[in-house]
Amino acid sequence: MTQIPTQLETRTATWPDDVTARYANLTGATVDVRTEKTLVRAVCTGCPAAEQTYPLRAPGKNTGYEPRPALTSAQTWAQGHAERCRALPRPA
Numbered sequence: 001m002t003q004i005p006t007q008l009e010t011r012t013a014t015w016p017d018d019v020t021a022r023y024a025n026l027t028g029a030t031v032d033v034r035t036e037k038t039l040v041r042a043v044c045t046g047c048p049a050a051e052q053t054y055p056l057r058a059p060g061k062n063t064g065y066e067p068r069p070a071l072t073s074a075q076t077w078a079q080g081h082a083e084r085c086r087a088l089p090r091p092a
């Protein structure tokens with residue numbers, strides 16, 4: 001039988017290198033904010049269909065690398081999803 005990680009195990013597990021922020025949902029799954037090459041992705045590890053992406057540059061602008069707005073937007077979405085989500089962590 002596969003063990004579902006406890007909330008403590010989820011919080012203390014080593015984060016993948018591209019995870020810049022992690023929020024615990026109501027059951028111990030995490031909502032991870034990942035910084036990728038051209039975007040910031042927020043995805044729930046309990047219900048992977050719950051995912052939002054934020055481009056690092058606004059469309060039509062050529063202002064260079066601007067990570068902060070995308071990261072802030074992704075963190076806001078991740079926090080809101082984590083506060084409501086009851087999906088269990090996926091078995092390892």
Ligand SMILES: [Zn+2]
Binds near residue numbers: 025045046087
């Ligand atoms: Zn979820």
